[in-house]
Amino acid sequence: MPRASFNKDIDAIIVNTMKIFHPRSDCFDIISKKIPDRNKRQIVFRWRNTLDPRLCGDSLTLQEKKFIDNEIFVYLNCNKIINWRKIIENVERHFGRRHGDRKLKYYWFKVKKYQREITGVTREPMFAPTFNNNPFKMHPIF
Template identity: 35%
Template sequence: MGKVRSKCTRFTKKADSIIINHMKEPPICYAKIKKEIPEYTTKQIRQRWTNQLDPKLCHDPLDEYDEILIIKLVKKNRKPNGTICWTTLIPEVEAKTGKKRSENKLKNFWYSRRGQVLSKNYIFSQDDDVLLSQDGDASGGARDDDNVLPFRDDNEVLSRLDILCQEALKYDFLQ
């Protein structure tokens, strides 16, 4: 039998202030914080800090540059078995944008894009060079130069979603 999950308790302002005060004083010990707020697990406390309370976090929405950067970094850092180590992406995103993003923000962006791509009914051919629609036509819109972000010119202006989908469609999400 698995672990019994305790009833979810929303974080209060008091609990948040306890966490923030403890995080100011090294060493960081989530078990010590849990003693003061026993209604939360150490994992919940850590996640609350890393995804919400850390003052270094940027809570602004992702801009176009951030989104394209995340797609490229996922492509670069994705392991052969398809897993993505999000904790290694966070410092890379911060180094390139100057904004520290939470693991949840990166994951939510990536997996929401994956869902959008899958909802378009595209699949990869066996050689991964041609995108096929569900009926088997090579009408997925893939071009030879899809691996390069297009320049915006008057003849061919691609929307932000088109660019993101072109980048995201290079991954085999159906594993």
């Protein structure tokens, strides 16, 4: 059975309930109980990318893109998983504009795809530590 799309009635339920319960940590659970054919994850995605009134509908500026690139570069250099929520908060704090998760992720994955096309690398190289000139090598006893 095909999944029903969101409509104005469902969006209104989400927006009105968020106005009442937004500071609470279980607000999306409350909404998912009001809309039985939607799960919490779908509602969170809809709110964060479409319905949140704080979202900026404009495209990312060049400065925002550079800022995002730098933020992600820090995560990648530390071999950490990219914390998109933190990056979104930092962009909002720095530029005063809030963008949805989807917009930032689409931008970044588009950049990665372009880089792969230019370099011809189909996969990211795996991290492989080098042990050259390591004084702590284990030597066999025999």
